[in-house]
Structures are given as C-alpha cells and as structure tokens.
Amino acid sequence: MPSAMGEEFLNLQQVNVWRGLEAEVPALREVNLTLRTGESVAILGPNGSGKSTLLKLLTGELRSEVRDGSGCWLFGEDLWSIEELRHRIGVVMPEEVARFDPEELAFDVVLSGFRGAYGRTAFMRFSRAERIRASRAVDRMEVAELVNREFSALSSGERRRFLIARALAHEPEVLVLDEPSTALDFAASTELTRLLRDLILQGTTVVLVTHHPGEIPPEMERVVTLKNGQVVDDGPKRKVMTTDRLTDLYGLPLKARWAGGWCEVRPC
Template sequence: MSEAFLELERVNVWRGDEAQVAALSEVTMTLRTGESVAVLGPNGSGKSTLLKLLTGALRPEVRDASSCRLFGEEHWSIDDLRHRIGVVMPEEVARFDPLEEAFDVVLSAFRGAYGRTRDMRFSKKERVAASRAVDRMGITSLISREYGALSSGERRRFLIARALAHDPEVLVLDEPSTALDFAAATELSMTLRELIGSGHTLVLVTHDPGEIPPEIGRVVMLRNGSVLADGSPRRLLRSERLSELYGLPLKARWSRGWCEVRARE
C-alpha cells in the first residue's frame, strides 16, 4: 500500500473570534501518494481549512481523541513540506510583479518568495529543475516574456510549473479554473489530465463537479465542515448526492467520463 501523506483522525478546527464555529468537525480521512482526489463542496464547506491542514499552514484542536499527521509525522517543518507538496492557489496570480520575467516566477519557488526575484541568485541545479518544470508544462517558448503580458491561462501554467519545480510528491490545486475564460479553462483541464496520466499525485479542491477530470479516482464531499461522502466519482457524482451536498435540486449526467450538472427543472 502506498504511503499516506495526510492522516486525519476525528479532527476539529474552530474559527471565529471566540472559536465557536467548527470549520472542520470530527473529520477522519486518509490521502495516499499515487492516488488523485477531488475535494468537492460549496463555499464554507471546509475546503480551505482542509487545504491549510494539508499544507501545514494550520494545526487542529489538540485533544487525546484526535490526530493529524503529514507524511507520518505529527510535527513538521513548513520548509520540508514546501519541498514535498506543491500548491497552486488562485490568489497567487496577483502576487507577482507584472514586469517579472516569467521564468523568474518559476525560480521563486526555491526561495518561497513572491514579487521580483531579479536580485536573487539561483544555483545551476535550481535553474535546471525550473527548466524541467517549464518543459513539463509546455511553456518553454514563453519564459522570457513579462509575467503581466501573459494570458490568464499562461500565467496559471507558470504557477503550476512553479509548484512542480521542487518535484513534489503531491500537487495541490485550489479552484484552478478561477477567473479563466472557457479556452484557458479547457487547456488547464488538459494539463491536469496529463499530470495525472504521468503519475503525479493530485489533490484538486473545487466547488464545481464539472471540473473533475475522468482520471480522478476518488471524491471527498465536504459540507458544513464534515465529510458527507467519500468514494468513487461514479458512485458520488449523482443527482441525489449532489442535491444533498449543495442543498438544491440538481440533475447529473455523465458524458465521456465527465459529470455535467444542471438545476433540475
């Protein structure tokens, strides 16, 4: 059996000024390398909180009955996790200077930095690794362009290359198609399918079932901070389950491995 990179046992995370609202409540879950998982749920379901647990940015309530392990450890270093987990978040798009050279955006992964990197020094090994990530994303011809001159889809591809620069064991994408037009979202979807097909362990965090590519083998549904369901896409992405998840009547239809969802008339 492959290694577990996230193990949650009856985990609680609280939010609010007086920590009275459960962002996650009694969540038990194990994610393993070698599998690709979609974490699906509406806004406020706990997806962002789960993502922060996964990346080590947040720790749960400490109590005897619960545990949270990343790569088998209850105590971890953020620097170590940065090398083992690559993360792409929508807000990262705006964190770079528009005048930044696109290749430098990828190189910045080795300093955990955002913004201009022209005064930073990078080793030959780091440059080779960044070039390899750029090649993998098929954007080598764009590396000398200014970041701000790239299309929204191209910028998203450079951010994925940045996340891949360390050759991480796990790649996490949070709402990856946010602010992308149809063409860019379609290209991104093809990229995700290629990444999964090439053996990457992928965690896709989304509110849209239609974003989940056919190569995803598992769906975890979150609602109100709890796991509503956990299983195969074919079993869970059905009209009844999705209607329960989103709290409104929905109709799901499968076409060529994709789940299409509409409001029920």
C-alpha cells in the same frame, strides 16, 4: 500511468479546526480522512464547506485542535517543518497571481518557488540544477516560449500554467490545485484541464480542490465531499456524485449525467 498507492501524506483522525478565537463552531468538525501518494483525489463542496481550511491543514498553515482521540499527521509526522512541506507538497492557489511584481519575468516566477518567495527575484541566486528543474517544469506546462515575458503581460491561463510550473519545479510528491480554473475563459480552462489530465497519467499525485463537479477529470476516481465542515462522502466518484447526493450537497435540485468519464450537472 499513475503509480501504485504509496505512503500516507495526510491522515486525519477526529479532527477539529477552529478559524479564530471568536468562532462559535469549528471550520472542520470530526473529520476522518486519509490520502496517499499515487492516488489523485478531488475535494468537492460548496463555498464555506471547509475546503480552504482542509487545504491550509494539508499545507501546514493551520493546526488542528489538540484533544484525546484526535490527530493530524503529514507524511507520518504530527510535528513538521513548513519549509520541508513546501518541498514535498506543491500548492497552486488563484490569489498567488497578485503576489508577484508585474515586471517579474515569467521564468523568475518559477524559480521563486525554490525559495518559497513572492515578488522580485533579482537578488536571489539559483543553482544550475534549480534552473534545469524549473525549465523541465515549464516544458511540462508547455509555456517555454513565454519564459522571457513579464508576468503581467501573460494571459490568465498562461499565468496559471506558470504557477503550476512553479509548484512542480521542486518535484513535489503531491500537487494541490485550489480552484484551478477560477477566472479562466473556456479555452484556457480546457487547455489547463488537458495538462492536468496529462500530469495524472504521468503519475503525479494531484489533489484537486473545487466547488464544481464538472471540473473533475475522468482520470480522478476518488471524490471526497465536504459540507458545513464535515466529510459527507468519500469514495468512487460515480457513487459519490449522484443526482440525489449532489442535490443534498449543494441544497439545490440538480440532475447528474455521465458522459465519457465526466459528470455533467444541471439544475432541474
């Protein structure tokens, strides 16, 4: 079962984030948000809502605007090392698939996570301990029989599982999944969701970034919604994902229905 809530790994106070010098409005605006280890959370919103910016802030790729009354802390620090964050937060993004050499072996893709590298690992050296940790991560994703295949020979769902194994290999405190079912067919998406649910039940702290309410598993109780760079709602999913609130969030007439802990959303 998930562990009790632990330390804050993200604390945003009145945060603004600008994307580019010519931006007329901030990509994130006056955001207050606290995330803790031990609690899995879904970040939900339409395209352009600020989800990607929040993700880059969480992983240290972007910095917030410096001004009085505002602050961004990762694991309690307002200054951090990208290298350290890489080992404390595992991140999986759909675009990572294209960053690897097609002939790279699937297991080497997992090992590359220890160096924060993409592409060929032929000249990299890995310790026995790193190889054991990578093997454990592969086992968790149930793809051990595929480790000697070329990455390009895998299906989309299999490649996604190896990317998650890559993120898990260094045993991070937080796993961040950005639109994990993108480009997956129904069967692959269903299997990935099953594995995600297992990770949460095993105590992994997961941040799921998605635009689709139906992707949020029953084990994930808290939902944060974003629209136009602002937090709209933050709380228990049954209070956040109602017909009225989802209609406002997406600007479409929608109907929300709950079944077995899942939120099914249909147009009216």
